Amino acid sequence: MNIVLLSGGSGKRLWPLSNDIRSKQFIKIFKDENGDYESMVQRMYRQIRAVDENATITIATSKNQVSAIHNQLGENVGISVEPCRRDTFPAIALATAYLTDVIKVDPEEPVVICPVDPYVEMDYFEALSDLADIARRGEANLVLMGIEPTYPSEKYGYIIPKNDDAISTVLSFKEKPDMQTARQYIEKGALWNGGVFAYKLKYVLQRAHEMIDFTDYQDLYAKYDTLEKISFDYAVVEKEPSIQVMRFSGQWKDLGTWNTLTEAMDEKVVGDAQMNENCSNVHIVNEIGVPILAMGLKDVVISASPEGILVSDKEQSSYIKPFVDEMDQQIMFAEKSWGSFRVIDVEDESLTIKITLNAGHRMNYHSHDYRDEVWTIIEGEGKTIVDGMEQPVKAGDVVTIESGCRHTIIADTELKIIEVQLGKEISVHDKHKFELEE
Amino acid sequence: MNIVLLSGGSGKRLWPLSNDIRSKQFIKIFKDENGDYESMVQRMYRQIRAVDENATITIATSKNQVSAIHNQLGENVGISVEPCRRDTFPAIALATAYLTDVIKVDPEEPVVICPVDPYVEMDYFEALSDLADIARRGEANLVLMGIEPTYPSEKYGYIIPKNDDAISTVLSFKEKPDMQTARQYIEKGALWNGGVFAYKLKYVLQRAHEMIDFTDYQDLYAKYDTLEKISFDYAVVEKEPSIQVMRFSGQWKDLGTWNTLTEAMDEKVVGDAQMNENCSNVHIVNEIGVPILAMGLKDVVISASPEGILVSDKEQSSYIKPFVDEMDQQIMFAEKSWGSFRVIDVEDESLTIKITLNAGHRMNYHSHDYRDEVWTIIEGEGKTIVDGMEQPVKAGDVVTIESGCRHTIIADTELKIIEVQLGKEISVHDKHKFELEE
Secondary structure, three states, X not given: OEEEEEEOOOOHHHOOOOOOOOOHHHOOOEEOOOOOEEOHHHHHHHHHHHHOOOOEEEEEEEHHHHHHHHHHHOOXXXXXXXXXXXXXXXXHHHHHHHHHHHOOOOOOOEEEEEXXXXXXXXXXXXXXXXXXXXXXXOOOOEEEEEEOOOOOOOOOEEEEEOOOOOEEEEEEEEOOOOHHHHHHHHHOOOEEEEEEEEEEHHHHXXXXXXXXXXXXXXXXXXXXXXOOXXXXXXXXXXXXXXXXXXXXXXXXXXXOOHHHHHHOOOOOEEOOEEEOOOOEEEEEEEOOOOOEEEEOOEEEEEEEEOOEEEEEEOOHXXXXXXXXXXXXXXXXXXXXXXXXXXXXXXXXXXXXXXXXEOOOOEOOEEEOOOOEEEEEEEEOEEEEEEOOEEEEEEOOOEEEEOOOOOEEEEEOOOEEEEEEEEOOOOOOOOOEEEOOOO | OEEEEEEOOOOHHHOXXXXXXXXXXXXXXXXXXXXXXXXXXXXXHHHHHHHOOOOEEEEEEEHHHHHHHHHHHOOOOEEEEEOOOOOHHHHHHHHHHHHHHHOOOOOOOEEEEEEOOEEEOHHXXXXXXXXXXXXXXXXXXXXXXXXOOOOOOOOOEEEEEOOOOOEEEEEEEEOOOOHHHHHHHHHOOOEEEEEEEEEEHHHHHHHHHHHOOOOOHHHHHHOHHHOOOOOHHHHOHHHOOOEEEEEEOOOXXXXXXXHHHHHOOOOOEEOOEEEOXXXXXXXXXXXXXXXXXXXXXXXXXXXXXXXXXXXXXXXXXXXXXXXXXXXXXXXXXXXXXXXXXXXXXXXXXXXXXXXXXXXXXXXXXXXXXXXXXXXXXXXXXXXXXXXXXXXXXXXXXXXEEOOOOOEEEEEOOOEXXXXXXXXXXXXXXXXXXXXXXX
């Protein structure tokens, strides 16, 4: 099976555990078979591999998620990176070209496109495999998954099938309705449109060539920023007369709010937290190093990260977005391809961060114009390169780096570093990257 | 007026804002006339000064509160330090000897003893002044304040006065009763015993000399650890036939739990926090550098410090103690006479703290046996002395201090320092202090 996972979203609804660079799919709150915590993207990746260990999995995403994806799924995962945001049609066209031109998949082969964030069980992936098989048969150009509605939701678009067969021709699509209308749709046998569909690669390639002047993946990638923003629905689905829908009645949950997310949690508490016996329906996710104590609460979610603390009635948590929009705060933690960092102190003219560099990894070789840095190695062994000079370092060593100075650090074992940044204008944008001559 | 404020308590009931070294009286949650936050002890100190600007105020406390008292009340406040804990009679005897022998107050003068933690208004201090005047008249050896009960509390001892005059002879004292009994006491005109009383200094000195073999304050201080643990009630009050009580009907609140403390807060929020319009009777005290967002909560207190986060129904918050007793955690922040510190990162073999040294102050000259330290100055100017070598330092400078090395830092302006401690056995007890030769 060829599968493209669409990984997008800014995830403000799950503040403070998601932020501009960590979307909700990277929060580790589920448990795998070994009892280790895993994120939505790790869970889905594992589930796909369990259903089809030879699946070609490609993550279609934006630049700012690449580090987190490598951190959570390893270096070898296929990623189709959008150079900039251009809505779903260009993104899907790019991923399709990536599969044929980079991964060299036969254009006659089907691919399944699905969002990375629904919370599903194994039967969902078996259904995706069925969806690919139906697309391979080629009775229609596009095959959608139609999810059997469990309630008249206003949050989803609806698919009206011709009949109630397992596989049916699509009569029409409906935009997100009000509840009244949703009820009527459901009475007529409508299905939720979860944005999951399959097609033969050549089909979308052809549509893409009709609308965009490009030769291959590299060319499409190079001119990506010139493309029109247009959704896949508008560009393809609405114009296509030959569409089938396959019913799916298994578990399919959209975990977009704290309310729905906590319903899917295996345990009431993730991280250092406890509650007294008078708490009911309380969930706590604690990603900071100090304990949380909850007493006498009902229907409440508590979540804490280096960016803030949310304490919310579960129902009310869906109204979080405007509050978070106004915060506009500094990124306080991130997962990078080489490890992770966390801001531990902020002053006007200094910023102190704790860096964890995974064994065998290195930072980019880089310099800053407007800040000096002091590294104190607190754990591990490795080497630094400062203006071309290589030096071994270990716990207890201090490295001072003046502005303008090129530097990197390479971890032989896992390295932990306290980095103090000093300057009047400290900014993530003050960075020049260089190639390292070795 | 001579007044001794008894400042004790471990303050676990107000976790995470109080801990073993910061008792509840040091939490800054009230507002003074200028709109600045002040603690209970600062508030009480300010109120006494407003009623009697020449009052001799002495704080009777244990060693571990001295730094916080100097930090909040300045260097010139009178402090009678108990070398170790020996219950209230030795503590009051020591403070009494301190007043006569160190401050040189005439033993014929009265003194008022009161706990530092009730939440009161100015009329309370006028009543204390009256209490001193009554003691000066000498109709009785001991004059107590009797607080008019507002409900049949099980938390306080009761004083049974002979009659309902403003000043009356005491008939008897009653231990904390059950609610039924409390009702009966109140019907008989009983008053709450808030532990507030006045006496002529010579009276307690005489009792002390009868029970303890000592010459003066210095001698009593020197043999303090050999003294028997005995309460003032047991040693003095129960044996004294000549006791008066003065009624007090003004505001007097014991802010011992989050529930009662939040009732006395001037604002619903202290620190970086917001709540949506569906919160009612919610109070937030946030002492950490990240925002708190509360949504749809009712009757809840949220408080956050570098030691943890409490989210509790207000009623339930009074049951916090057993949970906190079990935590037994590291001290993560403290106010010192020279400034303050906060732990910002903890690893097995390193500890990173942020130190703020107030202008004109210095650390003790000291060394450690089992750890190295790295100081990165992030703000201010001053000088370091390392093994006798003095050196000016400013923001951006790095000082490395190996184990065994004597060191201190002196703040010319306010200094902020990131200190990384490195070693296999990092402990607050690993410290040798030295005199500095200048």
